[in-house]
Amino acid sequence: MGCCDAPGLMPIEDALDKMLSRISPIQTTLQLPLADALGYVLAEDVLSPIFVPPFDNSAMDGYAIKLADLERSNILPLAGKSFAGLPFEGEWPAGTCIRIMTGAKIPEGCDAVIMQENTAVTDLGIEIKQENIKPQNNIRPTGDDIKQGDIVLEKGVKLTPRDIPMIASLGFSHLNVIAKPKVAFFSTGDELKSLGETLEDGQIYDSNRYGIKPLIEGFGCEAIDLGIIPDCQDTLRATFEKAQKMADVVVTSGGVSVGEADYTKDILEELGEIGFWKLAIKPGKPFAFGALDDAWFCGLPGNPVSAILTMYVLVQPMLAKLAGHTHWQAPESIPAITKTAFKKGPGRTDYQRGIYAIKDGQFEVESTGNQSSGAFRSMSLANCFVVIERDRGNVQVGETVQIQQFNSTLY
Known part of the structure; x- marks a missing residue:
């Protein structure tokens, strides 16, 4: 099924390519x-x-020996000690051993360390009980971990x-x-109230900023919280102008759909340009990307799950490139057998919330239940996304789907 099956909606892969092709890493x-x-x-x-280590050292608590001495006797008098930070100094008489501790410098001439469990203390000296001792036994050589x-x-x-x-x-x-990218973010909407305030009829608490901020920081960026901005075109314009002066990226939640009070898109066209708007993704269709005069812009949907999902799937790789994080990798897709059915219609790539487990070496996954973009408890319960292809319909029990385990930013 091609993009024409979802008119006006850009496939996620195309959106990511367009975003990343325009981003250059910060040079500071x-x-x-x-x-x-x-x-x-x-x-x-x-x-x-x-x-590293900077000298040959002992891998065990025990006794440093010269293998040639064992040809004459397996009982060796003690000649001294070598502790970590206090190496053995002086002459080492033939036919003797040196008490040595883990990490201590190997005395010159030593070619094996016998762990203390393979020895016994006698009146004549230390009895070596181990047989078939190989050269360099229990000795960590110089540069064994890291070479200069x-x-x-x-x-x-x-x-x-x-x-x-x-x-x-x-x-x-x-x-x-x-330098870490600076990301200014704010929520828009007259219906939003700050935590601790009393809700009036038709109002809800702004939860999106509390999900966006830890994600920004988890992505390795500096988060600048500008709070809640009401549905006022002048106030919103002033906030955009302020935000782009203090940040590399401006992220909003809400205000990018088709409601009468959704001014974000209009202001973005006035202060910059829109690269794309509306994607073939569910949830999160009204995602916008573009540029202001002095910053990049990402407009997230207002529904809580949609906002977090688009931050994770779309904004995360963009910020990784901006930060110069060339070793960043997208979450791996893993095949899993469904334990519950997943409802879906063709036309958009669907990221449903799931709970996976491994049974007999096979990944299995079940739905968290309510998949509404406003039902955030489904995110709290989940440990993976079930990514159902754009052209696929309903998924029945026992079918194979692709899952993406949450990375560290969602744990």
């Missing part, structure tokens, strides 16, 4: 202390200035809690990173 770089660099994207390769000059992390990698201690082991105190 910062030098940050390592402790502050978490979540930033590297502006250059990280090359190791040292070997190795590229340990490439430019374009987003720094994780797993990366920071590894970089610290190399002695780096600062890193060159790409």
